[in-house]
Amino acid sequence: MPTRRDVLAGGGTVAAGAFAGCVQVGSSRGQQSEGGQSGGQDDPAGGTTTVYQETLPSVVGVLVYGRSGPASQGSGFVGPDGSVLTNEHVVANASDVKLRFDDNEWRDATVSGTDPYSDLAVLEPNGTPSEATPLSFVDTDPEPPVGTPVLAIGSPYGFTGSASEGIVSGIDRLLPAPNDFQIADAVQTDAALNPGNSGGPLVTFEGDVVGVVSSAGGENVGFAISAALAKRVVPALAEDGSYDHPFMGTSLLEVTPAVAETYGLENVGGVVVADVLPDGPAQGVLRPAGDTTVTNGVSVPTGGDVVRGMGGTEVETMADLSNVLALDTSPGDTIPVTVIRDGAETTVDLTLGARPDP
Structure with a gap:
């Protein structure tokens, strides 16, 4: 199956951000957008609009149901193996999960594996639209440096297809995890992050995933689980349902x-x-x-x-x-x-x- 990197041409980096935490379904105000917040009419090849348009079909809204009904929502994306990746905290205690692809196409999904210590989860969708091709993780040897432009695409406050632009503003950050442990190697970004962005991709201008959006620490300070850590954890979640740290x-x-x-x-x-x-x-x-x-x-x-x-x-x-x-x-x-x-x-x-x- 071709990946988004196979589709995108040109080099460079991207724009953007994401947010930690999912948003309660009852508070969602959003409807599907028409083109998000990125780009302009004269966007050059390989620019923000091009990356947004090529990446959007692979990004999903994640609607989570608990035992008492709709509970929360976040974001996700089609990963390298065709499964959908998101945050563990988005789908924690989920009894039912629905995925909303571009053009309002919905799919049921099951939770294949979760890992609270990396805040990553793998979902198995009941099929995906043909346009939803897998996104590739960025080359992490070396990791993208501070200053790399990035773009975050997701569903903040339920506004699907939203994009926010920024840079990689820090690397090797530590994020809190259960039982006083920490998530290593997190990527910091100055892109705008809001509830509902959690689990969405933070991508470069080549369309490669720098990290999985996880949390916001304050104004212009947000974090994503690094591609390097996700590359280690995700295959185990898909195959075994868990990961041993x-x-x-x-x-x-x-x-x-x-x-x-x-x-x-x-x-x-x-x-x-x-x-x-x-x-x-x-x-x-x-x-x-x-x-x-x-x-x-x-x-x-x-x-x-x-x-x-x-x-x-x-x-x-x-x-x-x-x-x-x-x-x-x-x-x-x-x-x-x-x-x-x-x-x-x-x-x-x-x-x-x-x-x-x-």
Whole structure:
């Protein structure tokens, strides 16, 4: 089956945004739009209007029914394997799901798999219109840099076929996930995001998906689950219904100036092992903090290992560590972890477990 990338010509990047959270069906004001919010009459080949028109047929509105009737709605899109991708929080606890394609074509769908830890879900539609060809994920080696124009297409407030334009305004962001975990490698955008955009695609001018729109953090600050993470999670959701995330079994604290001063570190960088889960993967391998002290008015755990490298990758921030775990490892892998312990650098081998269910 040809993908949207096969259809689109030219290069560059796109425009746009998305929003976290779905919108309650009762509050939806929207009707199907005629052309969204993008472009102009003299849009050049490969420009915003071209990308919008070529991508729109593959974008869906997701209407979710609970036990008591219509519950919420969001967005989604046809992924590389022909299934429909959206956010986990859009379809959580759904008893019935309807998909609204372009030109008001409706299809029933079943939930093939969900993953709260990445906020991704895979839906299996009861057929798709011929125009709804799969969208491809962007090449993530390297990932699109900050400044890349992007376009988000979805159904904010139920207004189907809406588009918002912006840029990739940040990468390697961490988003909250259940049980105090975090979603690694998130893409930040300044595109306008509103309820109902959740689950829609954030695409480049080549029509490739940079991320799956997930959340908004404030004015001109929105986030999408990265293509790199989706490439790992989505195939497992489609095949097995779930995805096993690697697990260290630790509580961690990013090194700040106060932490660096407490530990006598020359540079502000790394992650402190604040605690280790009993009988977890890190027990007996990584040393947790045993006490606390106050430095510059800040309470700092003391005595724990300071992680400075993992799997051969330097760890300067919590995002560095989270990205290595999420994108480069799997449960059962044994990886070298470089730590500063008692003022000296040493390397230990850590065998990762599987993250417990939320």
